[in-house]
Amino acid sequence: xxxxxxxxxxxxxxxxxxxxxxxxxxxxxxxxxxxxxxxxxxxxxxxxxxxxxxxxxxxxxxxxxxxxxxxxxxxxxxxxxxxxxxxxxxxxxxxxxxxxxxxxxxxxxxxxxxxxxxxxxxxxxxxxxxxxxxxxxxxxxxxxxxxxxxxxxxxxxxxxxxxxxxxxxxxxxxxxxxxxxxxxxxxxxxxxxxxxxxxxxxxxxxxxxxxxxxxxxxxxxxxxxxxxx
Amino acid sequence: xxxxxxxxxxxxxxxxxxxxxxxxxxxxxxxxxxxxxxxxxxxxxxxxxxxxxxxxxxxxxxxxxxxxxxxxxxxxxxxxxxxxxxxxxxxxxxxxxxxxxxxxxxxxxxxxxxxxxxxxxxxxxxxxxxxxxxxxxxxxxxxxxxxxxxxxxxxxxxxxxxxxxxxxxxxxxxxxxxxxxxxxxxxxxxxxxxxxxxxxxxxxxxxxxxxxxxxxxxxxxxxxxxxxx
DNA sequence: CTGCATCCGCTTCGATACTG
DNA sequence: CAGTATCGAAGCGGATGCAG
Numbered sequence: 420x421x422x423x424x425x426x427x428x429x430x431x432x433x434x435x436x437x438x439x440x441x442x443x444x445x446x447x448x449x450x451x452x453x454x455x456x457x458x459x460x461x462x463x464x465x466x467x468x469x470x471x472x473x474x475x476x477x478x479x480x481x482x483x484x485x486x487x488x489x490x491x492x493x494x495x496x497x498x499x500x501x502x503x504x505x506x507x508x509x510x511x512x513x514x515x516x517x518x519x520x521x522x523x524x525x526x527x528x529x530x531x532x533x534x535x536x537x538x539x540x541x542x543x544x545x546x547x548x549x550x551x552x553x554x555x556x557x558x559x560x561x562x563x564x565x566x567x568x569x570x571x572x573x574x575x576x577x578x579x580x581x582x583x584x585x586x587x588x589x590x591x592x593x594x595x596x597x598x599x600x601x602x603x604x605x606x607x608x609x610x611x612x613x614x615x616x617x618x619x620x621x622x623x624x625x626x627x628x629x630x631x632x633x634x635x636x637x638x639x640x641x642x643x644x645x646x647x648x
Numbered sequence: 649x650x651x652x653x654x655x656x657x658x659x660x661x662x663x664x665x666x667x668x669x670x671x672x673x674x675x676x677x678x679x680x681x682x683x684x685x686x687x688x689x690x691x692x693x694x695x696x697x698x699x700x701x702x703x704x705x706x707x708x709x710x711x712x713x714x715x716x717x718x719x720x721x722x723x724x725x726x727x728x729x730x731x732x733x734x735x736x737x738x739x740x741x742x743x744x745x746x747x748x749x750x751x752x753x754x755x756x757x758x759x760x761x762x763x764x765x766x767x768x769x770x771x772x773x774x775x776x777x778x779x780x781x782x783x784x785x786x787x788x789x790x791x792x793x794x795x796x797x798x799x800x801x802x803x804x805x806x807x808x809x810x811x812x813x814x815x816x817x818x819x820x821x822x823x824x825x826x827x828x829x830x831x832x833x834x835x836x837x838x839x840x841x842x843x844x845x846x847x848x849x850x851x852x853x854x855x856x857x858x859x860x861x862x863x864x865x866x867x868x869x870x871x872x873x874x875x876x877x
Numbered sequence: 878c879t880g881c882a883t884c885c886g887c888t889t890c891g892a893t894a895c896t897g
Numbered sequence: 898c899a900g901t902a903t904c905g906a907a908g909c910g911g912a913t914g915c916a917g
Binding site: 426429430431432433434435437440444464465482503506509511513514515517518519520522526528531539592596640643644 | 665669711731744761767868873
């Protein structure tokens with residue numbers, strides 16, 4: 420695998436475990452939820468299968484990931500994060516907030532999985548007022564992401580089944596991302612017809628207001644340099 | 649350079665710019681302060697000089713770094729971060745907090761630069777009480793790091809000249825790191841003779857208390873997996 | 878079908894040497 | 898001081914094979 424930087428530095432040590440190609444993207448997938456080998460292959464187009472196997476082995480010996488065999492009827496293997504691996508959440512979210520600067524370029528020819536918005540929404544969630552409560556489903560390309568707010572915390576995850584949400588917000592990925600990052604207002608997105616809201620609009624507004632608040636790099640720095648600059 | 653992941657995902661986009669070997673370590677050096685080419689080579693043992701040149705070129709065209717020629721007497725070139733590059737601070741600090749878990753292993757055969765503690769101290773700085781004020785110099789292996797606290801903010805930087813600090817804390821890198829990360833108490837470190845404090849001890853205590861507070865991964869998860877586990 | 882291992886052409890990395 | 902040039906070794910991406 421990748422060579423160690425051999426530096427007594429926490430950043431270098433972190434990169435000794437995460438710096439290899441594909442590793443952090445595997446962690447991203449597992450932050451969304453446990454995955455089978457083939458789930459990972461599908462979500463990571465372009466990864467060589469031996470490389471994926473290598474990375475998973477490395478992550479396992481490093482203690483970031485565990486292999487778990489599902490009970491008999493399924494008879495499959497899932498990979499999931501250990502507490503050590505899950506502790507990467509804040510680092511991933513910080514990278515997502517910075518990387519969002521580069522999302523203005525559009526997605527010509529790139530692959531996209533709506534599930535990735537789970538990570539993006541978590542990344543842009545700000546402090547939660549103690550009295551805000553509610554469940555909002557975000558619907559993008561048929562994938563349902565459930566945002567549950569309550570007790571001063573927010574939980575974002577894939578929703579297995581519809582129903583039970585106070586409101587549903589539907590739109591395309593760019594719009595959802597822009598609103599989450601605070602680059603586009605919730606009201607403005609609705610007025611432009613880019614978001615459709617059904618159910619309890621008060622709850623929807625309150626939950627959406629949790630996002631796009633903090634001084635994330637997207638708001639501080641603006642866009643990437645123009646071409647030719 | 650590294651191939652793009654071709655994913656419409658902020659993490660993948662970030663890694664498209666930062667994922668190449670050495671890139672984030674170059675950013676780390678520049679977060680400490682502007683560097684000349686030879687400074688970078690010295691701080692990054694093992695980097696091939698053509699690779700360093702490649703990375704700097706890439707960082708420049710990506711808008712994270714600018715080349716600046718120093719005025720005549722010096723007649724040299726320094727690299728420094730643009731606002732876009734400097735916006736990586738939070739991502740780097742988050743990675744440092746996670747990577748600190750792996751710092752228990754000791755530094756056998758690894759290189760170490762005391763200046764790196766500038767980044768570590770920033771990474772572990774917690775919220776600053778509005779009424780805390782003071783300047784503390786941290787002395788490690790002859791390198792002086794100045795921690796200035798006031799107005800609810802903390803600034804950590806290399807100190808060019810001695811003097812002007814309310815207190816001076818001297819010790820080795822492991823001890824300073826442990827105290828900053830909240831794994832070792834300030835008082836305990838002094839009692840064990842691992843830290844020596846001179847000057848105003850009240851200010852020293854107040855400033856040190858800013859560190860090691862937040863629920864960083866080191867405190868939540870503990871150490872890395874034992875060997876053979 | 879899932880979960881890998883093997884082989885191969887190509888790119889990238891690391892080390893050294895050399896130049897304005 | 899600030900890079901460029903070169904070359905062997907390692908890593909990557911893609912295709913294929915194969916056992917459970």
